[in-house]
Amino acid sequence: MDLEEDLSLIIGKNNTGKTSILLALEKFLSQTERNNFSFDDFNIEFKKEISRLIDSDEEVLEDKYDRLGIKLRLFIQYTETDNLSNVSRVMMDLDPNNNVIVLGFEYSMDFNGCSSLKKDYAEFKSTEKIKKEAKPDYSIRSVYDFLRLHQTNYFKINKRSFEYDPTSQLANEEVSIDLEKEKISISDIINFKYISAKRDVANKDVDKTLSGQTSRIYRRTETSDDQNQAVEDFKDKLSETDSHLSGIYKALFEDIVKKVRDFGGIKINESEIEIISTLQHRELLEGNTTVVYKHDEGNHLPEHYNGLGYMNLISMIFEIEILVNEFKREKDKKPADINLLFIEEPEAHTHPQMQYIFIKNIKSLLGEGIKREDGENRNLQYIISTHSACILSDSDFGDIKYLKKESGSGIIAKNLKALESEYKEETAQYQFLKQYLTISRAEIFFADKAILIEGDTERILIPTLMRKIDIEEKKKYEVSGERDKCLPLLSQNISVIEVGAYSQIFEKFIEFLGIKSLIITDIDAVMVTGQDEKGKDIINACRVSEGTSSSNSALNHFFSDKSWYDLIDSPIESRMILLGEASVLISYQSSQNGYHGRSVEDAFISLNIDFVKEKRSEFRGLKNIKYLDDPAKDPYDLAHDCVNKKTHFALDILYHSNEELSNWEIPDYIKEGLLWLKKD
Amino acid sequence: MVKERLTLEPEVQEILHFIDNKRNFLLSGGAGSGKTYSLIQVIRQVIAENPTSKVACMTYTNAAVKEIEERVSHRNLNVSTIHDFLWDNIKHFKKALKSALIELINDVESKINIDETTPILNDYFDHLEKGIQYKEYLKIKEGIISHDELLIVSNFIFEKYPSLSSIVKDKYQFIFIDEYQDTSKTVVDIFLNHFKKSKN
Known part of the structure; x- marks a missing residue:
């Protein structure tokens, strides 16, 4: 993770390790000599690996052994104007082109630790067995129980400075200084403090x-x-x-x-x-x-x-004031070179308006840095972790670090700034995205899945459509007696964003987030209806059956290689694409009951003509309702001539639904899409 | 509180005046004339006036180090022999140390020699687990250098890497050397010439 000069805002869904970052920094950088690590600080995969290793009869070989444990590497860059007095103790290269120091922290077990752990555990195991034989109702303690009690005997904290390799931009693990052995303290190099989310505020x-x-x-x-x-x-x-x-x-x-x-x-x-x-x-x-x-x-x-909200906000300001004072240190001691403050989830116990105030003011509050009377001032670097869309919506795109789960159990931290280079020449697109997302749709950063829709009709309908599917699926599983392996749509963390006809702008963004996404759009069939005075084709909207191409920019972008006939005829599988790790389904009208819809409205009317007819006098979004009985009018005409206002029509559907939402049907293309999205 | 300067001896005041003007100074006098006493007065005053600054004081023997430490001690004061001071400042730059030593060995002009028939190669010391070490005895083939070689290697490294001078100057705002007359020319060269070439 790259930290900014002042604020770095860490965001990510739940369980992407925001708190782990805080814990790692705290446990390695806090000045106490005490070992603060517990067995549960290891991740689950590691716990499994270590128990497998010590529980097996296989001999561990010294030359094949890699130190196992938790590692933290801090890369510190300095410039010519920096005072090198403190870092000089850990500097390892005098080459003027190499201005990076790598501090390495480890909580790990060396080979000797590993061998004695294996031996001790074998003993423990056999005594447990004896106990069990003596007392049949004795429950044998597991390898986890053993490690929970004794891991501190084998795992040790180790602090080193590593040589930095400017070509690979990595640490050279072979060359290092043992900070403990050389009696080098890093307390003058980095001072770390934090405000945890578990603040002691309660009214x-x-x-x-x-x-x-x-x-x-x-x-x-x-x-x-x-x-x-x-x-x-x-x-x-x-x-x-x-x-x-x-x-x-x-x-x-x-x-x-x-x-x-x-x-x-x-x-x-x-x-x-x-x-x-x-x-x-x-x-x-x-x-x-x-x-x-x-x-x-x-x-x-x-x-x-x-209110608790105010108390929390004020308490946080008090706490920050205390910590900034602590960063200043005593009079005869200079402040550390790097002063790092971590504020964990400031939104905890705070309502949205307070979060808004907080993020608006925090930069000016902390921007002053650490000011001392003797002029030994320092910059303050601070990290705020959050999963509040409110905080995000009022922060700078460039400050944001997005934690993303990679395939497997890994998590990487991505700079949102990096997106800018992805968009290269399309700076206008990038600017649009930046504004659009931070101002109105910041919650997508915390979503597990996303639905990109065209406009108002879909925005009004989608939540109800999701509910209808949840009801139908529940019934289906009740009948079959099976268990639904996926959560209902409304219980999933799905973000719905309106993108108009611009879904292709979001392509790189979806790839960046790597989340499964459903794009619901329209086929937008058009045909050539003549030529203008300059001989150029005049293109007009038409029925899909008469169409020769689509005017939908998203479809033309994602399926540029498909012919019109392939496009309208394609099964769901060929409407799917992969953007990086994100699978994306581009959903648009397909032929259903002999009619191929062009928009949500005509697809819906074709499928639910009886429902519309029955409720026609109560629908507010309809006009020319006599056309509904005219056999010469097909759904395309009806959508065109009878739908007065699309949003009203969508609201009419919701208003006149029965409790089970069973008096109308969802057009197949949307239904298929939502069912696809439901799966994990 | 900071001791008033006016109560100090005239020569100490004069030295402090030089320091105020960011000038180097040389204090000389006959044996028993109280040079070390003046030095200690200066150190005390400098520490009192600059409580956050680090001060290095070097002298020639371990016995002299002890003597000064007994008379003045402070968290920010580092008293050591010239050799220890130099070694402490270069020992972590393993790569630079190796290449400096190799270059000096292969330079026929230099006083560091090795018992090999041909010039040694750049990876000559790469197998050493502990890199170049400084000890009481000389074993150049194992990368162990002693007092005389340390001075030559230090001078070489300070000359080659001006950034090292910057580092030492960042580290210590004040450097005092006792028994200057016994200090070798290679060392004086570091403090008077190489230091000047680096930034600020």
């Missing part, structure tokens, strides 16, 4: 998250800047209050002081006590500051009276 009465945070901010201010006038003033005020309070206490506690004195001691004055005020400036803030919301003059509401 419970007792909870005073924000108020608690004020004391943390104060504590940071105090250590980082002892000259601060405000802090001094605060302390002065406190001692003033102390003497004032001590006077009050005297009166207040006079009684008890007297009793103690009267109780006496061995000598006079021995039991003389006094109660004085000692306000501790830090503790004072801890329990005694209350963050209130100034609703208007005279109306201050306690923090828990406010």
Whole structure:
């Protein structure tokens, strides 16, 4: 994954590893020496592999052994103007053309670890067996149980600096420095902090998250800047209050002081006590500051009276403030060269409007970077992971890193910027896509599948069509007694986007996302009806049966090699194409019950003429309803002459459907398409 | 708090003045005239005035290192012998070290020689697991160099790679050398000539 100078926005569907990135960074880069890894940090394939390895009788050979474990490689690029003082400890090449440092982190098991693990597990296994023989109801602990308990004995953290090979742009795994052995700390090179999605915000009465945070901010201010006038003033005020309070206490506690004195001691004055005020400036803030919301003059509401959304937003700003202060470090220490802040899913517990505010302002909040009084300022690089379309819709295309599942179990991080080069000369197309997707259809980045439709009629109809298919499929499986292996369409994460006649613009984008997609479009039959004065053909829309070509730009783009007759006659298999790893079905009207539709409307009317006739007086989107009884009018005429407004007609269908959506049928081409999309 | 400069000895103040103007300085005096004492005063003052800067102080023997460390110690102060200082700054550049040593061995003018009849090839040291090492004894065929060779190799590398000088200057904002009169010319060359050629 390439990180940007300031913001990198990591997006991806669920389970594409957004949190894993955070965990890996945290566990390897946190300054504690403690081993934070647990067995469950290994991925499932790895767990299987390692258990197979240690449970088998096969000898592991040293020269064939590769260190097994979790690896993190950080590639750090520096320029001539950078201060190399800290990185010089890990630099390995003086060649001026090589300006990359590779830091490698590993949580892995070396050969010796592996052999002793095999041995120890064999022992464990045999004792488990003995236990089982002694106590028949004993349940034998598995290899996973063993590893969960003991993996830390075999897996070790290892930090190295690797030589960088500028030609292959990879690390040379053969040449490295062991950072631990050389006693090189990377704390001056990279400082990593994060805000986890599990923030301790809840608007419970007792909870005073924000108020608690004020004391943390104060504590940071105090250590980082002892000259601060405000802090001094605060302390002065406190001692003033102390003497004032001590006077009050005297009166207040006079009684008890007297009793103690009267109780006496061995000598006079021995039991003389006094109660004085000692306000501790830090503790004072801890329990005694209350963050209130100034609703208007005279109306201050306690923090828990406010919505969770606001609390979360404000809490996050507080938290960021604390961390930015921590990045500054103590006065006699410079900030690290790289300061990396990870904000995990800021949208958690926040409603869409708040997310919008957050992303709009975060860049200016963090753009300042780390500013110190002595001028040792640093840039702040920050990563925000999200699966909120709201956040995405207001961010820059260039900042986005898209996590994509590859075939198998791998995941790669792609720069959305890379798409630009895919579009090469078609910059206008790229600009359109960029705007269209971020402004109105950002949710497609989080979808598992997509449906690309032409326009309004489809947009209104598609959700209902999906529901109808779900109902029909459920019935079908109930009758057959089989189990449906796929989720119902409406339970799947499918994004529907209107693309008009521009679906071909989305070709490279679909390929980039690699998601299964259904393009629903129209055959748009046309014929030559004559010539104009210049002798050029005049082309007009017509029935498919009369047509000689299609005017649909998407069809002409995707099936440029097909003749008109192949196009109208083709079975579903030949309407499928592959874009990279994404399979795409381009669905358009085909002949059904002896009629070949040209648009959604005529395909629907041809199939459901009785339904339309029955409801004709109630349909608002129809005109010339007498034509419905005219035998000379075919569905093409009816769609042309009777449909007054396409969107109204689509709404009429929904409005007059029965509860089971069974009083009309879906045209085959759409039905086939949706059923195809349903499969995984 | 930072100690007022005015309370310091005149020669220390003068040195600090040179430092303020970003000039090198040479402090000389007879035996027992208090040069090391002045040096320590300067180091203390520099650290007090620049709490985040790193300071290197080099001297000739390990005994002298110990003596200075006893008198002034700070997180940002690195006291070492000249040899250790040089080695510490070049040891990780394994590739550069190997090629420098090979080039020097094959150069008849240089004082580093090897017992081979023909010039050695570029992969001569590639089989060494630990690369070039610096030790108390010399075993050039195994890539082990000693004190004299270290100075020659260092000079060569600093000359060839100006970026190394930049790195060392980024690392240490102040470099002090004690017992300058005993320092070999090859070393003086590094600090006075090669350093000047790199950026800033």
